Amino acid sequence: VQLVDSGGGLVQPGGSLRLSCAASGFTFSRYDMSWYRQAPGKERELVAHISSAGGSTKYADSVKGRFTISRDNAKKTVYLQMNSLKPEDTAVYYCNANWVVVRLEYWGQGTQVTVSS
Numbered sequence: 700v701q702l703v704d705s706g707g708g709l710v711q712p713g714g715s716l717r718l719s720c721a722a723s724g725f726t727f728s729r730y731d732m733s734w735y736r737q738a739p740g741k742e743r744e745l746v747a748h749i750s751s752a753g754g755s756t757k758y759a760d761s762v763k764g765r766f767t768i769s770r771d772n773a774k775k776t777v778y779l780q781m782n783s784l785k786p787e788d789t790a791v792y793y794c795n796a797n798w799v800v801v802r803l804e805y806w807g808q809g810t811q812v813t814v815s816s
C-alpha cells in the first residue's frame with residue numbers, strides 16, 4: 700500500500716499549486732480521499748474531502764472558493780488545485796485514504812507548501 704504526495708513547493712501569495720496523490724496497492728475506488736495539512740506548532744486539519752465516486756466534496760471554511768479537490772479513479776490519483784494562495788496556507792499537506800465501512804486508513808508522506816514573497 701502506498702500513497703505518494705507530490706506537487707508542493709514555494710509560491711508567492713496569490714499564486715497557484717496543484718498537489719497530486721498517487722495510490723497503489725489497494726482498491727482506490729472504494730476509498731474516500733482527503734487532503735489534510737499541518738502547519739508548524741499546529742494540529743493536523745482537514746482541508747478537503749471527496750467521496751469514493753467523486754460525487755460529494757467538502758472543504759474547510761478557510762479554503763472554500765480557492766481550493767478544489769478532484770479524483771481520477773482510473774489513474775488512482777487525487778488532486779488538490781490550490782489558487783489564490785495565502786501565507787497562512789503554508790503547511791505540510793498529506794493525502795489520506797479512508798474506507799469507512801471497514802475502518803481502513805492510509806496516509807501519504809506529505810508535501811511541503813510554502814507561500815511567501
